[in-house]
Amino acid sequence: MDIQTRLKEAITSATGSLFDQPVENVALQPTKKEFKGLYTFVTFPLTKTTRKPPVEIGQAIGNYLKENTAFVSDFNVVQGFLNISIDDGVWVDSLNGILSDADFGRLPAKGQTVMVEFSSPNTNKPLHLGHLRNNFLGDSITRILKAGGYDVVKTCLVNDRGIHICKSMLAYEEFGNGETPESTGMKGDHLIGKYYVWFDRAYKQQIEELVEEGMSEEEAEKKAPLLLKVQEMLRKWEQGDPDTVALWKKLNQWVYDGFNETYHRIGVSFDRTYYESETYLLGKDIIEEGLEKGVFFRKEDGSVWIDLTDDGLDQKLVLRSDGTSVYITQDLGTTDLKFRDFAIERSIWVVGNEQNYHFEVLFAILRRLGRPYAEGLYHLSYGMVDLPSGKMKSREGTVVDADDLMEEMRETAEARTRELGKIDDFAGEEARHLYHTLAMGALKYFLLKVDPKKRMLFNPQESIDFQGHTGPFIQYTHARICSVLRKAEQMGLEVRPSLKPVELSEIEQQIVFLLSQYPQRIAEAAADFAPSYLAQFAFELAKAYNQFYGELSILSESNPDRQLFRVALSGAVAETICKAMELLGIEVPTKM
RNA sequence: GGACUCGUAGCUCAAUUGGAUAGAGCAUCUGACUACGGAUCAGAAGGUUUGGGGUUCGAAUCCCUACGAGUCCGCCA
Numbered sequence: 001m002d003i004q005t006r007l008k009e010a011i012t013s014a015t016g017s018l019f020d021q022p023v024e025n026v027a028l029q030p031t032k033k034e035f036k037g038l039y040t041f042v043t044f045p046l047t048k049t050t051r052k053p054p055v056e057i058g059q060a061i062g063n064y065l066k067e068n069t070a071f072v073s074d075f076n077v078v079q080g081f082l083n084i085s086i087d088d089g090v091w092v093d094s095l096n097g098i099l100s101d102a103d104f105g106r107l108p109a110k111g112q113t114v115m116v117e118f119s120s121p122n123t124n125k126p127l128h129l130g131h132l133r134n135n136f137l138g139d140s141i142t143r144i145l146k147a148g149g150y151d152v153v154k155t156c157l158v159n160d161r162g163i164h165i166c167k168s169m170l171a172y173e174e175f176g177n178g179e180t181p182e183s184t185g186m187k188g189d190h191l192i193g194k195y196y197v198w199f200d201r202a203y204k205q206q207i208e209e210l211v212e213e214g215m216s217e218e219e220a221e222k223k224a225p226l227l228l229k230v231q232e233m234l235r236k237w238e239q240g241d242p243d244t245v246a247l248w249k250k251l252n253q254w255v256y257d258g259f260n261e262t263y264h265r266i267g268v269s270f271d272r273t274y275y276e277s278e279t280y281l282l283g284k285d286i287i288e289e290g291l292e293k294g295v296f297f298r299k300e301d302g303s304v305w306i307d308l309t310d311d312g313l314d315q316k317l318v319l320r321s322d323g324t325s326v327y328i329t330q331d332l333g334t335t336d337l338k339f340r341d342f343a344i345e346r347s348i349w350v351v352g353n354e355q356n357y358h359f360e361v362l363f364a365i366l367r368r369l370g371r372p373y374a375e376g377l378y379h380l381s382y383g384m385v386d387l388p389s390g391k392m393k394s395r396e397g398t399v400v401d402a403d404d405l406m407e408e409m410r411e412t413a414e415a416r417t418r419e420l421g422k423i424d425d426f427a428g429e430e431a432r433h434l435y436h437t438l439a440m441g442a443l444k445y446f447l448l449k450v451d452p453k454k455r456m457l458f459n460p461q462e463s464i465d466f467q468g469h470t471g472p473f474i475q476y477t478h479a480r481i482c483s484v485l486r487k488a489e490q491m492g493l494e495v496r497p498s499l500k501p502v503e504l505s506e507i508e509q510q511i512v513f514l515l516s517q518y519p520q521r522i523a524e525a526a527a528d529f530a531p532s533y534l535a536q537f538a539f540e541l542a543k544a545y546n547q548f549y550g551e552l553s554i555l556s557e558s559n560p561d562r563q564l565f566r567v568a569l570s571g572a573v574a575e576t577i578c579k580a581m582e583l584l585g586i587e588v589p590t591k592m
Numbered sequence: 593g594g595a596c597u598c599g600u601a602g603c604u605c606a607a608u609u610g611g612a613u614a615g616a617g618c619a620u621c622u623g624a625c626u627a628c629g630g631a632u633c634a635g636a637a638g639g640u641u642u643g644g645g646g647u648u649c650g651a652a653u654c655c656c657u658a659c660g661a662g663u664c665c666g667c668c669a
Binding site: 027028029030032033034035040042044047048054078079080081122159162163164276301303312313314317319320321322324326327330352353354355356357358360383384386391416417420422438449450451453454455456457459462465466467468469470472473475476477479480483484487488517520521524532533536539540543546547549550551553554555556591592 | 594595596597598603604605606608611612613615616617618624627628629631632633634649650662663664665666667668669
């Protein structure tokens, strides 16, 4: 049993025997730096029931703990705060325990399977910075859930059809001149993105012309020849016209080839990919079901609605008057499909917060339809990524392209590394891999360290910073520890879980304390779907280690037991940094 | 018009979910011994947590209000 649990139980029995009112769910917090101790118990809440002043309660519990347990070495009370110090021997034992558990941090299996849908791109343009936040979050949360004891199914729903896809197709037909990714040397997704932009530009120009001829803007938007053409193309696609379908397949394949390259680069993969072209007709049977159950109602024009005003929402259309489905109809069908395809208990969508309302409605409908899985649905809603210049707008060309950005990061990593000249012995391939590792570490960490729910600012200058609260800082700490461990090995010092009790300095206690918190952090991150907790944890750990490294000698420590402890502590920190960063999808080098 | 989210050091973010004198990084300034990796460390400075009111032992956190920023409310996806 870990220290924290033992301490909580001891406090429960202390309050039980002292005040006859055992506190069941003891809440402990880490002691603030300026006070002595590592765990703090707040006694204010007990003043009412015990009718004693907070300081007296703290003193009483402190004394009880010191006398009745073997692991509380000291305590102090400041106002209503009982600060507890733990015996050094317990910390050494704790480190022994951590070292002997190869799976340290991995929580017991929950026997529950969770599906996570993320990435879900449109096949009409390349990925941008916003997609990267989505992909990194989705990828990281699946890793965290796995570490948290869940089985996970990663899925991606590709938006591969619809009017917006036809826009690039039409532009390609009109202006493409038979270009291909090979003939232009462009990545397929970028090539198609170019045509999407072309369409938009030409369409706007047509509107302008029509307006000049005296048409209202609203009408011009609907009557522009290009729009009529693209609508015609969508009709043909839906009717299965062979030429249209062939063009669609060819262009989409180019995009997929481009996406796969990017996915490979960012280290993201899926267990199952759904294509909207295969799922967009789903959900209509659910409309029938809902009408029969009285959950939906039909209006005079034939359209079908649901009234969600009781849930604080609006009336919502679920089927058009012409009998075709809308976005939410598809999602109803697709959600059913997911639960048919996989034996899952929960399903999570990683989707931006502009769709909060959509998901509220979706979940409310499924609850009313009585779906047994309805309580297990969750929208992992994340905030938008802003630029110093303001919002990213694809229409206005102010988006940051994912591939361009990664290339810049790679160049920065290479330049910085060469400047420092620490890896001159690396072979070409090895060096290239390191640049990639550092670039992705910087980028992923930058996007994951912020609470997913909050909108964030992407400052290009800060993102290529490799110092301070950054991925490369943590990677550096790991590489530095590895260097120490290599030397330790040469000296015949091994990291082994058979450490003898030694007196510890504060920073050493602090580090073991942090390490011992790791499993709990994973549990919290999994519960809140928050990779940022682990990003924060890895940083705290790296920072503490660097402080330790600066204050104390490791290899030149004269006391052999202490020397061995410090080597082992270093080993455990390196291992835990590596694991925590892995949960963010970030690799850590052994040399950099 | 209606619903929701957010506002913390010059900048970017934390704050264990209501706990102590609100913490980190960047930027600025000062310092680090022939020592295990200086992409590091130690220190200084920086705050009326947007303003105002309330709830209580205790509020950045909960409630009300004003101001400011954003998102959604399509027979679009």
